[in-house]
Structure formats: C-alpha cells, structure tokens
Amino acid sequence: MNLAGRVAIVTGAGRGIGKAIALKLAEMGATVVVNDVGDAEPVEAVAEEIRAMNRQSLTILADVSSSVDVARLVEETTAEFGKVDILINNAGIARDQLLLRMTEDDWDKVLAVNLKSVFLCTKAALRPMIKQRWGRVINLSSVTGLVGNVGQANYTAAKAGIIGFTRTVAKEVASRGITVNAVAPGFIETAMTQKLGEKWGEEFKKRIPLGYPGSPQDVAEAVAFLASEEARYITGQVLGVDGGLAISWA
Numbered sequence: 596m597n598l599a600g601r602v603a604i605v606t607g608a609g610r611g612i613g614k615a616i617a618l619k620l621a622e623m624g625a626t627v628v629v630n631d632v633g634d635a636e637p638v639e640a641v642a643e644e645i646r647a648m649n650r651q652s653l654t655i656l657a658d659v660s661s662s663v664d665v666a667r668l669v670e671e672t673t674a675e676f677g678k679v680d681i682l683i684n685n686a687g688i689a690r691d692q693l694l695l696r697m698t699e700d701d702w703d704k705v706l707a708v709n710l711k712s713v714f715l716c717t718k719a720a721l722r723p724m725i726k727q728r729w730g731r732v733i734n735l736s737s738v739t740g741l742v743g744n745v746g747q748a749n750y751t752a753a754k755a756g757i758i759g760f761t762r763t764v765a766k767e768v769a770s771r772g773i774t775v776n777a778v779a780p781g782f783i784e785t786a787m788t789q790k791l792g793e794k795w796g797e798e799f800k801k802r803i804p805l806g807y808p809g810s811p812q813d814v815a816e817a818v819a820f821l822a823s824e825e826a827r828y829i830t831g832q833v834l835g836v837d838g839g840l841a842i843s844w845a
C-alpha cells in the first residue's frame with residue numbers, strides 16, 4: 596500500500612491514536628497536516644518526526660469544533676499543498692458522568708468536539724475532494740457508540756452519531772470517487788483511557804476476547820488500509836478494532 600502524492604489532514608494528532616495515524620500515513624508516503632489544539636510543542640514534534648522520514652508536514656493549530664478554525668485548517672492545507680485527499684476525523688474528548696449528574700456544558704462540549712467537528716471538517720474537506728473526484732474520509736467512532744457505556748451518554752451519543760453521519764455521507768459522495776468509513780476502536784491505551792483509572796481499565800480488559808488492550812498503532816494500521824487505493828470498494832462501513840470487545844459485550 597502506497598500513499599505517495601496524497602495529502603492528509605489528521606485532527607487531534609498531537610498524541611495518542613491521531614499521532615500514530617499521522618506517522619503511519621507519512622510512512623506510507625503521504626504529506627501530512629498535523630492538527631491539534633492548545634500547546635504547539637507536541638504537535639510540532641510530530642511534524643518534525645514526519646519530516647525526518649523525508650515527508651512533507653505542516654502543523655496547524657485549530658479547534659475542530661469551531662467553523663472559523665476548520666475553514667482555516669482546510670484553506671491553509673490547500674494553500675500549502677494544493678489539495679486534500681485524505682481526512683482523518685480523530686480529535687475527541689470525554690467528560691464522563693452518570694446522566695443524572697451530567698451538566699449541559701458536559702453534553703454540549705463533548706458533542707461539539709466529537710460530532711460537530713466531523714460535520715465541519717468533512718464538509719470543508721469534501722469541496723477539494725469532489726473537484727478532483729477522489730477522496731477518503733475516515734471517522735473515529737468507538738465500540739461504546741455501538742453498545743453503550745455507563746457514564747458516557749454524551750460520548751456514546753456522539754460516537755453513534757458519527758456512524759449515522761458516515762453512512763449518510765458515504766451515500767451522498769459515492770458517485771464522486773470518495774469513500775467515507777468509520778473505525779470503532781475498543782480499549783486502546785492512550786491518555787484518554789488512562790483517565791478511566793485502574794478499576795475501569797481492568798474491567799474493560801477482562802472483557803476483551805484477545806486478552807489485551809489495543810495500541811494506537813493497531814488503530815493506525817486499520818485507518819491506513821481504509822485510506823489506501825486498495826480499499827477503494829469499501830464505503831459506509833464501521834470497522835471494529837477492538838480485540839473482539841464488541842462481540843463479547845452484549
């Protein structure tokens with residue numbers, strides 16, 4: 596699989612799964628725009644790692660829940676590299692709380708960063724993709740969006756919403772040579788799952804048929820395949836990357 600000549604945007608790529616995806620796409624030959632929000636240093640470090648592989652990379656700090664920032668993200672990418680071929684909607688946050696204690700702000704913020712961002716980024720990136728009649732959009736959903744999870748009404752609503760969005764947009768742009776898919780990771784060891792604490796971590800791990808948590812690299816490999824030419828006949832799908840967690844959950 597080769598992505599030479601392709602330009603990719605990876606949102607939330609300063610660490611964790613997004614970082615692994617950015618590095619994997621670069622390894623396969625792509626030029627990669629590394630997006631994140633907040634501190635520039637870790638984001639620039641990812642771009643530096645990519646340049647060390649002799650690939651082009653640009654850091655763009657932007658809040659993907661802001662339409663103004665997203666417009667700038669896509670404009671700066673096309674200004675620098677002339678196009679957008681691949682969009683990875685990876686940025687996400689969790690603010691876990693049982694529903695009865697969940698604040699309106701917890702709901703709004705999680706829906707904005709996890710779901711509205713996917714709408715904004717996809718809409719903005721589709722324009723250049725439609726023009727060139729080739730594109731790949733890959734959205735990070737979650738196994739919890741399929742089966743639900745106590746304390747995550749906001750997060751699971753967003754991740755389930757991503758699945759509906761993926762299937763609908765896949766239909767809308769199929770005739771333009773653009774595929775839209777989602778991946779649904781299970782329990783992947785990152786800063787996000789570290790926050791769950793040891794008790795919940797152990798609970799999750801017990802349920803994984805393969806017997807161990809996933810790594811960001813496991814998710815990156817699946818995303819890289821969906822971004823490749825070899826995956827041209829796959830669209831509107833949700834690919835679980837979860838060690839079997841979804842099949843053991845119900």
Ligand SMILES: NC(=O)c1ccc[n+]([C@@H]2O[C@H](COP(=O)([O-])OP(=O)(O)OC[C@H]3O[C@@H](n4cnc5c(N)ncnc54)[C@H](O)[C@@H]3O)[C@@H](O)[C@H]2O)c1
Nearest residue numbers: 607611612631632658659685686687737780782783785787
């Ligand atoms: N870790 C898991 O087990 C797991 C499982 C299922 C799905 N996911 C999903 O995978 C994605 C990556 O998760 P992760 O575990 O690497 O999380 P993480 O918290 O380690 O990384 C998320 C990144 O997104 C960035 N981000 C947050 N808000 C942003 C915004 N408004 N604009 C731009 N960037 C923003 C953060 O700064 C961070 O660098 C998320 O969408 C998450 O929901 C993770």
